[in-house]
Amino acid sequence: MKKFANILLVTIFILSTMACSFSASYPFSSSTDQNPTPEIVQVATRVPDIQEPQNSNTVTYNPNLLDLMNREGLLISLYERVNPGVVSIQTLSVTGGGLGSGFVFDKEGHIITNYHVVEDATELEVDFPSGYKARGSVIGRDIDSDLAVIKVDVPEELLFPLSLGNSDDLRIGQTVIAIGNPFNLSGTMTLGIVSAKSRTLSSFRQASTGGFFSAGDLIQTDASINPGNSGGPLLNLNGEVVGINRAIRTEQTNENGEPTNSGIGFAISSNIVGRVVPYLIKDGFYDYPYVGITSQEDLTLMEREALGIQEMTGAYIISVTENSPASKAGLIGGSTVTRISGLLAGGDLIIAVDDRPVRLFSDFLSYIMANKSPGDEIVINIKRQGEEMEVPVVLDKRP
Structure with missing residues (x-):
């Protein structure tokens, strides 16, 4: 089983970045072919009953209808308040055109988006909901979390910065909203929930072993995200940015071969954004903390038995x-051959970091990325041959 030999900085599933160039008859498209008109299915919806009591002039409304109207009013108000701060991004590169999304970070003209949206761009423009269009230049890149900062020269009265929320406060099941530019349909709003937290994906930074470092502290959502949504905000019902839409997991494609939403999307947490972006604006880069271990997200029961690990949680150091x-x-990794090919026993098992329990490797990685910097010291609690130990580690920056 070669999966144990692979660096676990690479996710095991196919992920499609959302700002991929796609063939369509839009500006900067590399193809002149027209997309066929998509099939539109009309759906009839039953209107909730309004009951009128006999011999009465009073109309009693269905409470479910009132709840729906209140929810509808909240979403309309949120969109009207937030959408002026969401932008569409058009890019041009040697391979063709690309689309993405972003949002206004401050009144100085800084726009936040994904690194992969602008990665190969030779020219780019930022389109505002007001109709105003501006050239932009990339002043900061973060290849670890997939973030970028664009600077535009725009009149201040046209800039509507969005506020960052605290992504640590998100709960599974909480309602979230995505606004962006899918398939060049600017200002598109979709609705979903927080499906999970502390997910990990591959970063764009390659390790010396040939694999890629991991990006942590990602939010999983079922809000509909498609090509062109990348870099756009994921918002809570207060209109605060709690994430930046980055990627989807999908095996589905449309007739042009472009990935389509499957209900599993990922967003960079707002706490990572708030930590990183000021450095991108000031220095153009951000140094992430580095530990220097290879692990995997979880171990099966069979793997734990082969390793001689009694605990059912924790991050095993490969x-x-x-x-x-x-x-x-x-800290030590595995070195003793087991009955499972490629799985070596004898490595330390991380059970906590700075008194925070570690259930999965993503718990460990997300905490480090969102809260620590190079030069900081962390205390890792490990199990080694059944004995619990505390190991202080001074973090370095990723090479």
Whole structure:
């Protein structure tokens, strides 16, 4: 089973970045073919009953209808308040055109989007809901979390910055809203929930082992996200940005081969955004903390039995990178052959970091990325041959 030998900085499923160039007859498109008109299915919806009592001039409304009207009013108000701060991004590169989304960060003309939206762009423009269009330049890039900052020269009265919320306060099942530019349909609003937290994806930073570092603290949502949504905001019902839409997991494509929504989308947490973006504006880059271990998200019961691990939770250290902070602190990876091919026993099991329980590897990674910087010290609680130990580790920056 080669999966244990692979660096776990790479996710095991197919992920499609949302700002992929796609063939359509839009500005900057590399193809002149027209998209066929999509099939529109009319759906009849039963209107809730309005009951009028006999011999009475009073009309009693169905409470479900009132709830629906209140919800509808909230969403309309939120959209009208927030949409002026959401932008569409058009890019031009040597391979053709691309689409993305973004949002206004401040009154100085800083626009936040995904790194992959502008990665290969030779020219880009930012289109505002008012109709105003401006050229933009990329002043900051973060290849670890997939963030970028664009600077535009726009009159201040046309800039409507969106507020960042606290993504740590999100709860599974909470309502979230995505606004963006899917398939060049600017100002599109979709609705969903927080499906999960602390997910991990591959970053764009390659490790010395040949794999890729992981990005952590991602929000999973079922709000509809499609090509062109990348870089747009994921919002709570207060209109605060709690995430930046980044990718979807899908095996579905349309007639042009473009990935389509499957109900599993991922957004960069607003707490990562709030931590990173000021550095991108000031320095153009951000250094993420580095530990130097290889792990996998979880272990099956069979794998735990083969490793001789009694605990049902925790992040198992498969390997430790030489001369890394983990190596210098004395953490160890697996070295003894087991009955499962490629799975080596004898590695440390991380059970907590800074007194925070670690159930999965993503718990460990998300905490480090969202809360720590190079030079900080963390205390890792491990189990080694049945004995619990505390190991202080001084973090470095990712190489």
